[in-house]
Amino acid sequence: MKIKRIAHLGVAVKDLESAMNFFTDSLPLEVTHTEEFQGMKIAFIPIGDSSVELLQDVSGASAVKKFVEKNGEGVHHIAYEVDNIYEAVAELKAKGIKLIDETPRQGAHGMSVAFMHPKATHGILMELVQPSSEPH
Numbered sequence: 001m002k003i004k005r006i007a008h009l010g011v012a013v014k015d016l017e018s019a020m021n022f023f024t025d026s027l028p029l030e031v032t033h034t035e036e037f038q039g040m041k042i043a044f045i046p047i048g049d050s051s052v053e054l055l056q057d058v059s060g061a062s063a064v065k066k067f068v069e070k071n072g073e074g075v076h077h078i079a080y081e082v083d084n085i086y087e088a089v090a091e092l093k094a095k096g097i098k099l100i101d102e103t104p105r106q107g108a109h110g111m112s113v114a115f116m117h118p119k120a121t122h123g124i125l126m127e128l129v130q131p132s133s134e135p136h
Helices: 016-026 063-071 085-094
Strands: 003-012 033-037 040-047 050-057 074-082 111-116 126-131
Touching: 003 063, 003 126, 016 040, 016 050, 050 063, 063 074, 074 085, 085 111, 085 126
Parallel strands: 003 050, 074 126
Antiparallel strands: 003 074, 033 040, 040 050, 111 126
């Protein structure tokens, strides 16, 4: 498996508008894209070769809602871009790493994604991502 970069930090927030305003008014950053996906409103804020992904629950039942209720707002996950997500998942499975997604699936922003279970990663929710335009 080749990890190319930290693709993004997922940040769980209670109020997406307020969080976006902080990043755009207080910091010299820009929201380039927003979308709704799997019960969440998501905003993308590029920073160099990476980005911050702000996540707000809108369904009342997403993993982000549970995270905010338990932990408050904050870093929800770290996403690593890999060159081949299918090979990366197979390698992790072969090493006995507990996965939430044993098969990559469609994620936000047109990415193929697979999450590792925090119990296997020292309490950190880690996501593997691969842009859908890249071959697998």
